[in-house]
Amino acid sequence: MKTAKWWLSAALLIGGAADPLPAALFLGIESDLRASLSDLDGGEASLYSFGGSGRWVFSDPQGDRLTLFVRGEWAEDLEDDRLHEAYGEWKGPMGRWNIAAGRVALPWGLRTEWSPDRMPYRSPYEETRAPDSDTGLRLRGTVGAWDYGVALTQGYGMETPDSFPGPGNLTGRIGWTPGLDGDFTMGLSASEGTVPIAAHGHEDAMDSDDEDRTALALDATLHFGRGTYRLEGGARHPGDRWRGTLFGAADYAIGSRLTVQAAGQAYESEDSQRHRWGYIGLALPVKWMTLRGGYEYEKMDEEDHRVVVQLYSVWRWVR
Amino acid sequence: MKRTIGWWFSFIVFGVGFGDGGAWAQEVYLCVWRNPERTMTRLFPEARDYRTVTVPIPAPVLSRIEARARGTLLPGQREQYQYYEMLDGQGRVIGHTQAMTEKGEFGAIEFVFGTDPQHRIIGLYIQRQRERDRRFREASFLDRFKGLAVADAEAFSDPLGPSGSVATRAITEGVRKALIEFDELVLKKEARP
Numbered sequence: 277m278k279t280a281k282w283w284l285s286a287a288l289l290i291g292g293a294a295d296p297l298p299a300a301l302f303l304g305i306e307s308d309l310r311a312s313l314s315d316l317d318g319g320e321a322s323l324y325s326f327g328g329s330g331r332w333v334f335s336d337p338q339g340d341r342l343t344l345f346v347r348g349e350w351a352e353d354l355e356d357d358r359l360h361e362a363y364g365e366w367k368g369p370m371g372r373w374n375i376a377a378g379r380v381a382l383p384w385g386l387r388t389e390w391s392p393d394r395m396p397y398r399s400p401y402e403e404t405r406a407p408d409s410d411t412g413l414r415l416r417g418t419v420g421a422w423d424y425g426v427a428l429t430q431g432y433g434m435e436t437p438d439s440f441p442g443p444g445n446l447t448g449r450i451g452w453t454p455g456l457d458g459d460f461t462m463g464l465s466a467s468e469g470t471v472p473i474a475a476h477g478h479e480d481a482m483d484s485d486d487e488d489r490t491a492l493a494l495d496a497t498l499h500f501g502r503g504t505y506r507l508e509g510g511a512r513h514p515g516d517r518w519r520g521t522l523f524g525a526a527d528y529a530i531g532s533r534l535t536v537q538a539a540g541q542a543y544e545s546e547d548s549q550r551h552r553w554g555y556i557g558l559a560l561p562v563k564w565m566t567l568r569g570g571y572e573y574e575k576m577d578e579e580d581h582r583v584v585v586q587l588y589s590v591w592r593w594v595r
Numbered sequence: 596m597k598r599t600i601g602w603w604f605s606f607i608v609f610g611v612g613f614g615d616g617g618a619w620a621q622e623v624y625l626c627v628w629r630n631p632e633r634t635m636t637r638l639f640p641e642a643r644d645y646r647t648v649t650v651p652i653p654a655p656v657l658s659r660i661e662a663r664a665r666g667t668l669l670p671g672q673r674e675q676y677q678y679y680e681m682l683d684g685q686g687r688v689i690g691h692t693q694a695m696t697e698k699g700e701f702g703a704i705e706f707v708f709g710t711d712p713q714h715r716i717i718g719l720y721i722q723r724q725r726e727r728d729r730r731f732r733e734a735s736f737l738d739r740f741k742g743l744a745v746a747d748a749e750a751f752s753d754p755l756g757p758s759g760s761v762a763t764r765a766i767t768e769g770v771r772k773a774l775i776e777f778d779e780l781v782l783k784k785e786a787r788p
Contacts, residue, residue, distance in 0.1 A: 300649040300677070337686045339644030369644045371632035418632045456637055456720050457732070458630065502701050502725040529701040529725045594649055594675045 302331040306590040308394060314582035324586075325349045325394075327358075340367055358434055360409050373417040379434075380414040382407065383425025383449040384465045385495040385508045392525070396568045396586040397539045397555035400523035404543060405487060405512065407433035407471050410445060423451045431470035431486065443486065445469030462496040465510070489514040503528040519544040527559075535559040537570065551576045557584075565589040631707075635681065635692050638709035638718045642681040642689060650676045650780045660779050663749050664772045669698060676776045681709070690717065693773045697765035701725040704765050708740065714777065715744045719770070728760040736763060740770060745782065748774035 305328035311321035327349025334342040347361040363378025381387070384406055392399040393408075401408065412429030426449075430442030451463035473485045493510030504527045511520040521543035528536045540554035557570015569585040635645055652660070652674060661667050679692040691714075694707045704726065708719040719740045721732050730736055739754040753759040753767045 300647045333647055335646045339646045339680075339682050339686075370636055370642065418630060420636075421633075423630065453630070453633070456634060458633075458722060499723065499725075502727070532701055592671070594677065595651070 300333045301595045302329075302333075303593045304329045304590060306394070306588070309587040310396065310584060312582050312584040314580055316578065316580045317582075323350075323353050325351045326354065327351075329361075339369070342366055360434065363414075365414075368417065371418050373415060376414040376416075377412075379409050379411045380427060380429070381409050382427050382429070382447045382467075383414070383416060384408075384447060384467070385449070385463065385493045385510065386497065386506050386523075388423075388425065388449060388451065388463065388495075389461070389497070390506065392539075394588055395525075395537070395539070396557060396570060396584045397525075397537075397572055398541075398553060398574075400508065400521065400541045400543075403545060403551070404510070404521045405471050405473060405489070406467075406491065406493075406510075409434060410447075410471075411437065411442075412445075421452055421454055423453070425449050431472075433472040433474075435472050435474060443470035443488070445471060457499075459499045460497070462494070465491075465493040465495070467491040487514050502530075519546075519548075533561055537568070545576075549576075631679070631692075631694070634707045634720055634722070635679065635709075637720070638692060638707075639681045639690055641683065643684045644682050645692065646680045646682060648678055648680055650678075650784075652676055652776075652780065656779050660772070660775050663775045663779075664768070665749075666768050666772060668772060668776075669696070672696075672772075676780050678777065678781075688712070691777070693777070694722070695769040695773050697769035699724060699726050699765050700761040701727070704731075704762060704769075706766060706769065708770065708773070710774075710777075713744070714774075714782070715742055716740050716770070719766075721766075724762065726760070726762040728762050730755065730760065731762040731766055736766075740766075743770070743774070745774045745778045748778070 306325070307323070308325040309321070310324040311319070313319045327347070329345070329347035332344045333340055343365045345361060345363055345365065346359075348357070348359045350357050359379060361379050361381055363376045363380050365374050365376035367374050386392075387401070387408060392401070410427065410429035410431065410433050412427060414425065414427040416425035417423065427447045429445050429447070430437055430440070431445040432438070432442055445467065446469050447465070447467040449463050449465040451461055453461045468490050470486050470488050473487055489512045491510060491512035493508055495508040496506070498505045506525045507523070509520070509522045511518045513519075521541065523539070523541040525539040526537070530536055535558065536556070537559055538554075538556045540552070542550065542552040544550055553572060553574040555570055555572040557568060559566060559568045566588045567586070568588065569583070572582045572584060574580045574582065635642065657668065657673060677694075680688045681690045681692060683689050690712060691710045692707060693710070694705065696703045696705050698704075702725050703723070704721070705723040706719060706721045709717045711717050719737045721737075724732070736754060743751060748771050751767065751771055753764050755763050759767075
């Protein structure tokens, strides 16, 4: 957290030196309530997440120039506070290059343009040690049909850094979107370096460990007819051997407001066991919230069958 | 204690909402433009950069816009109007880009169009949609919007007429609203002494 604040302060100083003019302010607040009933865990309900984001865009006479962005949440009934992103980003002409400093989202797989975090099914990144953000520098941009991103970060994820500059992690993704409609996108991601084992950086010292690994992933997104289909396959090598993962998700509109959602993943864990889970459910926007619910099957050490209901609400404000 | 506070806070967020122009995004037709630069470059290959401009919509102006457009602005579009100034190497405005969202048969239809310095449409691209009818994506339909000026907006109707679909009417209505918004909120404001 301290390092993220340091980087953001540096970005603010740089932005102040450029004497930009304010352009736009975007705020979003979201709330995620969930209840589930499972064979193994019984029934439970929680405020799964409450958080939001703010994006402040400054412009100069030549165009939009500096963006300050922050995104965080309180999770697990407000017990766990998570600062996902806090950075300043300097934009080059027409977004061909953008440099960010601070806690930045890592350019990786499907997460570059989509987040599974607010879906009622589990995130495919929970068990594959692909942190969604880390503190450091990021260069990204769009050139024609290609988009790219590369981040050089400390390797602590959302954990409190132990030292500076830290063990280090290099992450990059190159994406290709051949049509102007953006109906199909595919990308190749690679990462080399250290990542924290703890998913959100709040394990105690004994469990807070890290992993030095190489990781690769291939992702694809297709918008076709009334459906959106996502696929990501990858593997990581923590020093002994490769461990694979394959994830897929589909959303299909069966009515003007009703959407069928399906998702599933197969992956290999640390103990060389193969795990899998699958989900199918419905999503329905109702006034000021989205109601989602479905059935999830999971096979880890034991089988688990779970029914989950989610009330999700997001409020946005633009100035 | 934290859990109790959290639950009560969530109920407040769910039940009451916030004032001052915010909007619940489930019913909101804010265009979440995922990769604007790619389309902007296609519309304005000579542009060096762009600037985001956000304009609040006062209530009397909102009424005027909706009366002229013969349709109501959707949730998320009623409080602020956003567009992009396209700039050349000297920072001069060479056109504008607007991203709009309208209600289709199976959810939102997101599209983007550009206008030249005389405020005539130079191109229109569909960004996201789930419609069954595909005619609204064809170049033969989209090209009918080229040359459409702010002055033509009020009278403009679905190019496919009675044989049009929910999607073609949505695009038409969205363009009409956006041009009238630009006229009321930008051009008329610039014309005032």
